[in-house]
Amino acid sequence: MMNRKVAVLGLGIMGSGMARRLIAAGFEVAVWNRSREKAEALGAAGARIAETPANAASGASIVVAMLANDDVSRTVWTGDDGALAVMDRDAIAIESSTLTSDWVLELTRDAVAHGVRFIEAPVTGSRDQAAQGILRFLVGGDADAIDAARPAFDAMGSALVHLGPMGSAATVKLANNYLCGVQAASLAEAIALFERRGLDMEQAMSILFDGAPASPMVKGVGRRMLDRDYAPHFLVPLMAKDLGYAAQALADAGIPSAIAQAARQRFAEADAAGEGERDIAAIVEQLRKA
Secondary structure: OOOOEEEEEOOOHHHHHHHHHHHHOOOEEEEEOOOOHHHHHHHHOOOEEOOOHHHHHOOOOEEEEOOOOHHHHHHHHHOOOOOHHHOOOOOEEEEOOOOOHHHHHHHHHHHHHOOOEEEEOOEEOOHHHHHHOOEEEEEEEOHHHHHHOHHHHHHHEEEEEEEEOOOHHHHHHHHHHHHHHHHHHHHHHHHHHHHHOOOOHHHHHHHHHHOOOOOHHHHHHHHHHHHOOOOOOOEHHHHHHHHHHHHHHHHHOOOOOHHHHHHHHHHHHHHHHHHOOOEHHHHHHHHHHO
16 A cells, blocks of 8 residues: 555445444545535544545545445546546555446446556445444455555455456345345245234244244344344345346346345335335335235
């Protein structure tokens, strides 16, 4: 790294946790978010609050983005006041959002045109892992750039998997979230079934939690569904978006997926019903009301 200056663009559940880990590791951190109020707590923790992505990225050796979707990523990197145009040659752009591989490849070309080294690095893990600095980064790109950025990766995560050329990590991340979303949607249906049949919920759910269906997703989200604990770990509309991207990736590969579309519909319906600021576990509420 040329210097210890890092910018973080996007301060949602994940980005804010990542920024805090970088501050704690002694980096000089600039932060930007569309709504400034989400940046205020990080400013109090020692970050410089920037008014635009460009202002945050100026002079930084590494710029990390954690954004909602392709359109937001496009604007933040390449739009008016976008980060790429002001980044120094050989600075490193790290895109950690869950995006389509098509946009990742286009963004790679834009970065190269500006003399910027680009790494795609979506993550597995959620709110708690970001706050604890134990995210796992799924990485695509040049090995030398990855090595140069490793101090920042080490501050934010506990593991890094280099999956291959650009676009590889986006594909694996979408598959990961596709499987998580399908589990959560089917779990909501199972819980609704148990409740409508009047079963002892703890007893019935122990079969799922301790048996073949058990997974970290089933155990974590299932417990939140039972407890009606919807403090956000992963927001409902973001899962709907990820399932839509996954369905398109599958279709593009000649694998039409009714499963991805059906799961996406569950999340889209929950979002439309006002659950958009709550955890993905909240999708069960629409089935409880039906």
